Amino acid sequence: MAYDMEQKIEALVEKYTELLVGESDETLQREVKSWIIYSFIAKQMPPLVKHWNQLYPDGKQEMMEMIKKIKELNEKQRLQQKTDE
Template sequence: MMKEFPEQFDALVEKYTELLVGDSDSDKKEMVTQYALYSFIAKNMPALVKHWNSLYPDGKDEMKRIVGQIKEMNEAHRAEMNEKKKEE
């Protein structure tokens, strides 16, 4: 594996986080990484996620909280970007 890959991949996650929620601090990057991976697994292996949700109901609740928080941050970020466009 390329030794630069971890930094390059981190830059991708950082930019995705910034575009999605408007900021890319380490906590938000971690949330977005968990959200993206969970969403990917849910789409590709829904039975696995259903099984995990039943094994770890507290984990499922935390994932719901994370998804809700990301949704709120995304909506606020989009509203802010739309306001900036109107001002231009």
């Protein structure tokens, strides 16, 4: 991938993270990117994710915790937006 395109994708992930959870530090961006990839593959190729989950049960647990964290931050962000209106 060209460096210019990589920068554009990173900018997209940064903005998406900010809109999703209300902030966009590097750690959150990595977590959101991992969540996006995992979710996409889970929808497109469920048997692959099932296999991965069996191979890496600790990875699955870490992913579930990350997803829970993102969902909680998103819910907090939505509530904050409602109170700001």
